[in-house]
Amino acid sequence: MESLPCKDCKGMCCGPVPITKNERKKIQKEIRKMPVKKRLELKNQNRYIGTCIFFDEINNRCGIHSARPSICKAFGFYQNLVCFKSPSTASTKRYHASEPPAGILSVDFTWKDFT
Ligand code: SF4
Ligand code: SF4
Structure with a gap:
C-alpha cells in the first residue's frame, strides 16, 4: 500500500471521528494500560x-496508534476519505464502516470517558 506524507504534517486530518462501541472499549483499554506519567503527558497537551x-x-503522531479507530486507518485510501496532501493515494473505492458509530470521538467521548 502506498504511504501518505504524514511526517511533518502535524496531524492535520486528526479531528473528531466517529467510533464504534468496540473501538471505544479498545481505546479505553489502551489508555488504562499506559503508565500514569505518559497518560497525563498526553492528556495535558495543548x-x-x-x-x-x-x-x-x-511527538507528532497518534497517541493511541495501536488502538486507533478503523476510520483513522482508512483515511487517505478511499474516495470518501481523501488526504488533501496526497489525493492520488485514494483508491476508487468508498469506505464503509463495519458497525454503526456509538458517537464522535473528541465531541461525545472525551478523556473522562476513557480513564
Ligand atoms: S493523512 Fe494526509 S492530512 Fe492526514 S496526517 Fe497524513 S498527510 Fe496529513
Ligand atoms: S485517534 Fe489518532 S489517528 Fe485518529 S484522529 Fe485521533 S490522533 Fe488521529
Missing part, C-alpha cells in the same frame, strides 16, 4: 480546538 484529544503534539 491542542488547537478541533484537534483529536489523542493527537500527540509533542
Whole structure:
C-alpha cells in the first residue's frame, strides 16, 4: 500500500471521528494500560480546538496508534476519505464502516470517558 506524507504534517486530518462501541472499549483499554506519567503527558497537551484529544503534539503522531479507530486507518485510501496532501493515494473505492458509530470521538467521548 502506498504511504501518505504524514511526517511533518502535524496531524492535520486528526479531528473528531466517529467510533464504534468496540473501538471505544479498545481505546479505553489502551489508555488504562499506559503508565500514569505518559497518560497525563498526553492528556495535558495543548491542542488547537478541533484537534483529536489523542493527537500527540509533542511527538507528532497518534497517541493511541495501536488502538486507533478503523476510520483513522482508512483515511487517505478511499474516495470518501481523501488526504488533501496526497489525493492520488485514494483508491476508487468508498469506505464503509463495519458497525454503526456509538458517537464522535473528541465531541461525545472525551478523556473522562476513557480513564
Ligand atoms: S493523512 Fe494526509 S492530512 Fe492526514 S496526517 Fe497524513 S498527510 Fe496529513
Ligand atoms: S485517534 Fe489518532 S489517528 Fe485518529 S484522529 Fe485521533 S490522533 Fe488521529
